[in-house]
Amino acid sequence: MPARNPQSRERLAPRPSTSPRSTSRKRRAGKTPASRDLILLRAAALSISLGLLIGGISQLLRSVFPESAPEQLTPVSQGETSQAVLFNQPLRELETQLAPFLERPGLTPHLIVADVDSSSYADVRGSEPIPAASTIKLPILVAFLQAVDNGLLPLDETLTIDPSLVVGEAGVLQNRPEGSQVTALQAATLMMTISDNTATNLLIDRLGGREGLNPIFRQWGLQHTQLVELLPDLEGQNTTSALDMVTLLHSLEAGQLLSLRSRDRLMDMMRRTETPALLSLGLGENSRFAHKTGTISSVVGDVGIVDMPTGGRYLVAVWVARATPNDPAAVELIRQLSETVYQFWLRPQPSPTAEG
Secondary structure: OOOOOHHHHHHHOOOOOOOHHHHHHHHOOOOHHHHHHHHHHHHHHHHHHHHHHHHHHHHHHHHHOOOOOOEOOOOOOOOOOHHHHHOOEEOHHHHHHHHHHOOOOOEEEEEEEEEOOOOEEEEEOOOOOEEOHHHHHHHHHHHHHHHHHOOOOOOOOEEEOOHHHOOOOOOOHHHOOOOOEEEHHHHHHHHHHOOOHHHHHHHHHHOOHHHHHHHHHHHOOOOOOEOOOOOOOOOOOOEEOHHHHHHHHHHHHOOEOOOHHHHHHHHHHHHOOOOOOOHHHHOOOOOEEEEEEEEEOOEEEEEEEEEOOOOOEEEEEEEEEEOOOOOOHHHHHHHHHHHHHHHHHHOOOOOOOOOO
16 A cells, blocks of 8 residues: 555644634633543543454454465575474384485485375485476466466466477477467366476466566475476476475465365366376375376476375375486386385384484
């Protein structure tokens, strides 16, 4: 709200009367000072009573009609890890089971897995930046749905395919004629289910590019998630970390960032992902997996939420950087890591060890 002009307040203030009649009234009755004190006392009492009444009504209304706006994840200051805020019960036994897979020649795994029902987690280079590849599409989707929730972008808004945004590598929109149109929801669905790069670029452009998206990622507390290039970003300039992605998943799981309706839409898209299997290779038949993969020559990764047949749920983000471009051993390593984690959660869990 713009500040009021001080001069306008002066014009609105009542001017003192200098008429003879008002002067004579001031000189009358010697009990005027006492009357003035009584009036002031009564006014103060009335003001306090009204304040208490209004405060009580306000509190009653808040209890009957609670605010429904999605919460924002508290930003994490530079140098502080979300791990310390969200997860503080390290699973040493699981980390020990993962250790044999961590020294493969030419392969460098990055992983965080966290239990939804507790603060338990296992961490392997989780806070180190890594090329995001197509996993960057997950925070882009969250930003899109948040704009929808805030009334800034309708789901049925029409996006026109601009030649500058058309790219290959993945998707079907690259084959559409110039000037073709899709709705924002169609673009988001293609971005997640078949990892359509042109659809992703349409949404990036609509959301303000990297200048519009990167500040949003920071606001969510993501320290390493940064959009630098449009997709497909084959050189790996766009970055994230396992910790960032699990932090984002944790916020969504906790009902933050998005309305429940938008979160349901996001989960539906992630469960319909058609990209090549990675973490799902190590999961049991009765599990459910909502996720987003990412693959370029130097790194392969997968991020998602696993629902166990036992009723448990865990969050997982894993990448394997590969010294040899397109080394297929990275996919097998992700399968082994996923299977180890899944089998660990299948059995009754020991009490986690808290760090002092």
